[in-house]
Amino acid sequence: QVQxxxxxxxxxxxxxxxxxxCATSGRTLGSYVVAWFxxxxxxxxxxxxTIDWRYSRSYYVESVxxxxxxxxxxxxxxxxxxxxxxxxxxxxxxxxxxxxxYPGIGSxxxxxxxxxxQVTVSS
Numbered sequence: 001q002v003q004x005x006x007x008x009x010x011x012x013x014x015x016x017x018x019x020x021x022c023a024t025s026g027r028t029l030g031s032y033v034v035a036w037f038x039x040x041x042x043x044x045x046x047x048x049x050t051i052d053w054r055y056s057r058s059y060y061v062e063s064v065x066x067x068x069x070x071x072x073x074x075x076x077x078x079x080x081x082x083x084x085x086x087x088x089x090x091x092x093x094x095x096x097x098x099x100x101x102y103p104g105i106g107s108x109x110x111x112x113x114x115x116x117x118q119v120t121v122s123s
Contacts, residue, residue, distance in 0.1 A: 002026045002098040002112040004034075009094060009117030012086050020081040020117060022096030029053040033102045034079045035110060036070065038092035038119075045095070047105040051079060059103035086121045093118050 008020040022034065035050035049060045049070040058070050069082040079096060094117050097110035104110060 002029070002032065004096050004098060004112060004114035006094060006096050006114040006117040009119045011120045011122065014086060014088055014121055014123050016086050016121075018083045018086065018119060020083070020094055020096075020119070022079040022081075022114060024077045024079070024098065029077065029098070032098050032100060033104050033109075034072070035097050035099070035104055036068075036079075036081045036094060037097060037107065038090075038094045039116075040089075040092040043092075045107055046092075047107075048094070049081060050103050050105070052102045057102065059105070061105070083119075086119075088121045088123045090119060091121050 003026045005023045032053045033050055036048040037045050038048050039045040047061055051058045051070045051072055067084050072079045096114045098112040099110035101109045
């Protein structure tokens with residue numbers, strides 16, 4: 001079983017940047033896919049981006065392409081989500097999740113979740 005812990009959220013002004021981290025533990029991620037989802041107040045959880053640990057393939061929801069970058073650090077067993085040009089509509093709790101299916105754009109594709117980190121963007 002994989003454990004995931006997110007960090008790096010906070011309050012940022014529109015136009016700013018943040019880097020979210022997802023530290024993993026519990027087992028090696030050789031065959032895993034790690035994704036970021038987000039959930040804004042009153043809205044359903046939304047897929048954001050995913051990365052295939054073995055081949056480092058990445059996939060993004062169309063609405064974040066060009067502003068979000070997902071990456072991984074093998075040595076640290078950590079996945080990052082770099083967010084540029086933050087917008088108020090990016091305000092949400094951001095979750096990372098691990099599963100075995102690429103690109104895995106549905107919540108059901110993942111069986112391990114972190115507790116989330118809050119990102120708030122002020123206008």
